[in-house]
Amino acid sequence: MKAAPFAYVRPSRLSDAIAELAETRGGGKVIAGGQSLTPVLAMRLARPDTLIDINSVEELGALTRSGPALHIGATVRQRRVERDPLGASVPLLRLALPWVGHRELRSRGTVCGSLAHADPAAELPAVACCLDAELTLSGPNGHRRVSAREFFHGAMTTALTPDEILTSVRLPVAAAGEGFGFAEIARRHGDFALAGVAVRVRLRAGGPEATMTAFGVSDRPVTRDLSERLAAAVNDGGDGLAGRLKEQLVAVVEEIVDTDGDIHASRDYRRRLLLALAGRELSKAYERARDGAEEVTT
Amino acid sequence: MTVGEAGSREAGPRTPRPVKAGADDPVEVRMTVNGTPTVLSLPARVTLADALRDHLGLTGTHVGCEHGVCGMCTVLVDGEAARACLLFAVQLDGTDIVTVEGLGRPDSLHPLQESFGRHHALQCGFCTPGFLMSSYDLLVNKPDVTEEELPEELSGVICRCTGYRNILTAVDQTRRAHPEGIPGPGNCVRTALVGRAGQGTDASGGPDEAGDTVSPSVQDIVLPSGDPTIAVRITTEIDLPEDRVWGVLDDIYLLARCLPGAELTDDYGNGHYAGRARVSVGPIKLAFNGVAQILEHDREAGRLRAIAQGQDTGGAQTQADITLTTEATGTGTAMHADAKVYLTGRIAQFGRALAGDVSRRMFEQFADAVTEAATSGQAPSGPVKAPSALSLVFAPLLDRVRRLLRGAGPRRRSGRDKER
Numbered sequence: 001m002k003a004a005p006f007a008y009v010r011p012s013r014l015s016d017a018i019a020e021l022a023e024t025r026g027g028g029k030v031i032a033g034g035q036s037l038t039p040v041l042a043m044r045l046a047r048p049d050t051l052i053d054i055n056s057v058e059e060l061g062a063l064t065r066s067g068p069a070l071h072i073g074a075t076v077r078q079r080r081v082e083r084d085p086l087g088a089s090v091p092l093l094r095l096a097l098p099w100v101g102h103r104e105l106r107s108r109g110t111v112c113g114s115l116a117h118a119d120p121a122a123e124l125p126a127v128a129c130c131l132d133a134e135l136t137l138s139g140p141n142g143h144r145r146v147s148a149r150e151f152f153h154g155a156m157t158t159a160l161t162p163d164e165i166l167t168s169v170r171l172p173v174a175a176a177g178e179g180f181g182f183a184e185i186a187r188r189h190g191d192f193a194l195a196g197v198a199v200r201v202r203l204r205a206g207g208p209e210a211t212m213t214a215f216g217v218s219d220r221p222v223t224r225d226l227s228e229r230l231a232a233a234v235n236d237g238g239d240g241l242a243g244r245l246k247e248q249l250v251a252v253v254e255e256i257v258d259t260d261g262d263i264h265a266s267r268d269y270r271r272r273l274l275l276a277l278a279g280r281e282l283s284k285a286y287e288r289a290r291d292g293a294e295e296v297t298t
Numbered sequence: 299m300t301v302g303e304a305g306s307r308e309a310g311p312r313t314p315r316p317v318k319a320g321a322d323d324p325v326e327v328r329m330t331v332n333g334t335p336t337v338l339s340l341p342a343r344v345t346l347a348d349a350l351r352d353h354l355g356l357t358g359t360h361v362g363c364e365h366g367v368c369g370m371c372t373v374l375v376d377g378e379a380a381r382a383c384l385l386f387a388v389q390l391d392g393t394d395i396v397t398v399e400g401l402g403r404p405d406s407l408h409p410l411q412e413s414f415g416r417h418h419a420l421q422c423g424f425c426t427p428g429f430l431m432s433s434y435d436l437l438v439n440k441p442d443v444t445e446e447e448l449p450e451e452l453s454g455v456i457c458r459c460t461g462y463r464n465i466l467t468a469v470d471q472t473r474r475a476h477p478e479g480i481p482g483p484g485n486c487v488r489t490a491l492v493g494r495a496g497q498g499t500d501a502s503g504g505p506d507e508a509g510d511t512v513s514p515s516v517q518d519i520v521l522p523s524g525d526p527t528i529a530v531r532i533t534t535e536i537d538l539p540e541d542r543v544w545g546v547l548d549d550i551y552l553l554a555r556c557l558p559g560a561e562l563t564d565d566y567g568n569g570h571y572a573g574r575a576r577v578s579v580g581p582i583k584l585a586f587n588g589v590a591q592i593l594e595h596d597r598e599a600g601r602l603r604a605i606a607q608g609q610d611t612g613g614a615q616t617q618a619d620i621t622l623t624t625e626a627t628g629t630g631t632a633m634h635a636d637a638k639v640y641l642t643g644r645i646a647q648f649g650r651a652l653a654g655d656v657s658r659r660m661f662e663q664f665a666d667a668v669t670e671a672a673t674s675g676q677a678p679s680g681p682v683k684a685p686s687a688l689s690l691v692f693a694p695l696l697d698r699v700r701r702l703l704r705g706a707g708p709r710r711r712s713g714r715d716k717e718r
């Protein structure tokens with residue numbers, strides 16, 4: 001099907017983009033890569049009266065590193081982050097990006113667009129939550145900063161108000177002693193995940209710290225601190241960390257997976273998937289942190 | 299809708315300019331498509347896939363699902379594979395697009411196309427353009443991709459004929475054959491890009507902005523730089539002195555009416571004209587609207603050169619470069635017509651031989667009409683009839699049958715020969 005008619009605005013300054021969006025009084029939509037929005041328009045699930053194309057706003061195209069954070073502007077394409085050497089400073093992002101749809105979609109899809117779209121089964125929101133990223137939202141009343149864990153309110157609902165633009169996301173750059181893991185199960189590569197995990201492990205003097213964000217199993221990414229459970233599994237000693245971790249994680253996984261079953265997977269099946277993925281990726285991340293194998297580039 | 303070609307000065311990437319357009323207001327978009335700079339004016343909701351197919355006549359880009367799932371519409375945008383159904387054309391101002399038409403030429407296929415053919419990687423062919431563009435992007439950006447990774451890397455395109463095994467083989471063999479990287483697109487040359495304007499089936503679903511006839515604006519016609527689809531050379535003996543013949547050639551209106559099925563509709567001055575031409579071959583009926591430009595008109599040297607560009611309502615496109623030269627002979631005048639014809643869109647599917655036969659017939663009729671006009675001093679009564687099914691289809695067939703019956707090889711004909 002074809003999209004219903006819409007007015008089209010392509011400003012070249014952020015202030016103009018914000019003003020144009022405000023002018024539509026809720027009838028407008030921002031378009032970045034269009035990889036999620038265009039299908040919705042084509043199926044006429046949405047009929048915004050105006051699209052505000054932010055792609056000509058130069059300041060939104062920045063991909064920069066400042067100190068401990070990677071700054072990704074609203075129009076930075078996913079494939080650019082995959083390729084740019086700067087992208088390697090956030091290994092979890094690099095691990096997750098190949099799972100986002102297909103190459104052909106990542107050529108145009110933006111990192112921020114994926115966050116703003118807030119699909120519960122999407123990879124990048126989980127990455128942002130796991131790393132506790134910081135999002136900048138800009139509107140007629142100026143800028144505000146929201147942490148990723150507070151940004152996602154539910155399926156396709158976020159902290160963004162209708163007159164706000166997500167201008168950038170800041171992700172922490174990996175430090176020494178950190179390791180990451182990412183995996184998902186989908187019916188076919190490029191499909192949305194039935195269950196997936198993003199994990200971060202940090203070795204500290206007092207014991208390892210572990211954060212896991214699960215996605216595809218609830219109406220938003222779900223993040224848990226698993227430091228104690230990782231420590232327990234590690235302290236048990238011996239081989240088979242992943243297996244021991246699974247035992248540790250049964251209760252957490254039970255509680256996290258609250259999505260109903262659908263034709264692709266029942267709730268129980270999703271729990272089994274998540275448990276397997278979580279055990280495997282946490283142990284991988286732990287080993288990567290220990291081996292210092294994670295490549296950290298400047 | 300307006301379709302035109304921007305001069306080369308306007309080629310190259312540009313930053314899209316600020317735009318503010320109401321719903322269904324046309325927005326100007328300038329893209330370089332397969333090496334040809336184009337300017338389109340489209341409502342914002344027209345996708346790149348529809349712009350390519352309906353407005354530029356590039357129907358190689360297929361459309362399946364129209365929401366990003368099937369991969370049929372994959373093209374290169376600034377060198378990267380992207381879904382043409384998930385992009386609004388207006389968003390692509392200043393970009394460089396390569397479609398499957400730009401990948402290789404019929405007579406010189408891209409190695410990937412070659413390999414798809416060799417390994418039977420296409421059955422119905424519907425997914426083939428998508429697979430070609432996706433795998434091109436893959437081999438360019440990840441030349442070290444392993445055979446094991448191929449199924450996943452190519453999972454962005456779906457083949458309903460389930461020809462995956464052969465598709466994977468074709469891509470893998472191409473990669474092996476070109477360890478230093480696969481060659482770039484081989485057909486990004488300036489060509490005629492005109493769509494099926496006037497058909498009223500553009501993505502807006504409403505009436506086409508241009509109405510039924512396209513009135514081409516005054517513009518310089520830029521001929522394609524590739525080889526012509528057909529080259530015809532015909533020599534006719536006319537039993538009249540050269541200046542009588544030039545009596546016809548000097549009068550553009552009279553001359554146009556000697557072209558079978560053609561007529562001039564507008565004189566823009568400076569040697570630019572608008573016109574129409576009808577061709578009917580059996581069930582096929584094409585009505586072209588187009589522009590022509592006289593590049594050279596030199597009675598002294600006995601040379602007249604004109605170029606023309608036309609489009610029909612169904613997306614067939616043609617461009618022609620025609621040179622007429624005359625020379626005095628003992629008994630009258632020898633007129634040589636040299637034509638290079640470039641075809642794209644559905645008429646290109648005629649096949650070269652038939653299209654060549656048709657074109658040659660038309661020039662023979664033209665030469666006869668010039669003779670008649672020069673003899674009588676006036677236009678043939680009414681425009682010369684559009685070439686009809688009988689003369690166009692059966693005459694070449696009869697020729698061939700006769701040739702066969704004579705058991706001869708290529709027929710030798712004095713003064714008349716057809717190239718290619």
Ligand SMILES: Cc1cc2nc3c(=O)[nH]c(=O)nc-3n(C[C@H](O)[C@@H](O)[C@H](O)COP(=O)(O)OP(=O)(O)OC[C@H]3O[C@@H](n4cnc5c(N)ncnc54)[C@H](O)[C@@H]3O)c2cc1C
Nearest residue numbers: 030032033034035036037101109110113114116122166366
């Ligand atoms: C076949 C297919 C498969 C896919 N598979 C996956 C997958 O596996 N995983 C996945 O994560 N995604 C997938 N996607 C979705 C898409 O590719 C995501 O990457 C992403 O949502 C697209 O970002 P975008 O820049 O194209 O956003 P757009 O489509 O431009 O925008 C998406 C939404 O966010 C809003 N928006 C965008 N940018 C901003 C901004 N800066 N400020 C405020 N609002 C904004 C828009 O208004 C719109 O509502 C798939 C899509 C398709 C078509």
Ligand code: FES
Nearest residue numbers: 362363364369383
């Ligand atoms: S038509 Fe574009 S992906 Fe199916």
Ligand code: FES
Nearest residue numbers: 421425457458459
């Ligand atoms: S060859 Fe028919 S769809 Fe692939």
